[in-house]
Amino acid sequence: MFSKAEAQIIKKEFWTAFAEAYPRKWLLYDTKIKDVSFKFYVDNKKAQVMLDIEPKDEEKRKIYFEKIESLKNILHDEFLPDAVLERNFHLETGKIISRVWVEKTGGISLYNKATWNEIFDFFNENMDAFERFFYEYEDYIKDLEVNT
Structure with a gap:
């Protein structure tokens, strides 16, 4: 195990290495929709x-x-076949949000540098697909006057 300080150093190294491997500006919090954001974890x-x-x-x-x-069908068929949509996702804080996500498990870890490239590739491929989906349907998603 790592001390809290060591874990922080590894996290910083991880995110720095990711930024160097994929030097681009991600959409993340810049969706232009208040409280709707993309995240890496x-x-x-x-x-x-x-x-x-x-x-x-x-x-x-x-x-x-x-x-x-x-x-959802378009998201699965054209962008992210493994995306999970959860209307009422419970955060550890007790707050309930809605979340759409993809996940990679099995043999990867923030604390194992040998798996970082695999994680970086997963992040790049999936965030890129998520962003392309969002940009394609952005006007529809943003417009609260147009119902589903």
Whole structure:
């Protein structure tokens, strides 16, 4: 195991190496939709690429999720076949959000540098596909006046 300080150093090295391997600007928090953002996540067992939908207004969260859910077949067929859509995802904090994500498990770890390239490739391929999906359907997703 690593001390907290050692773990922080490894995390920093990981994200720096990822930025060097794939030097591009990711969409992440710049969706132009308040409280809707793309995220990368990695720990000692899994890597995830996520779209978190977390407006405080429950009705907005519902609408944004339902819009993406209405595009589920397209998302699966053309972009991310393994995407999971969860309307009521419970965070460790107790907060409920909507989340769409893909996950890689098995033999990868933030703390094993030998698996970093595999994680980097997973992040790049899946975030790129997620972003292409979002840009393709952005106007529809953003427009709260157009119902699903």
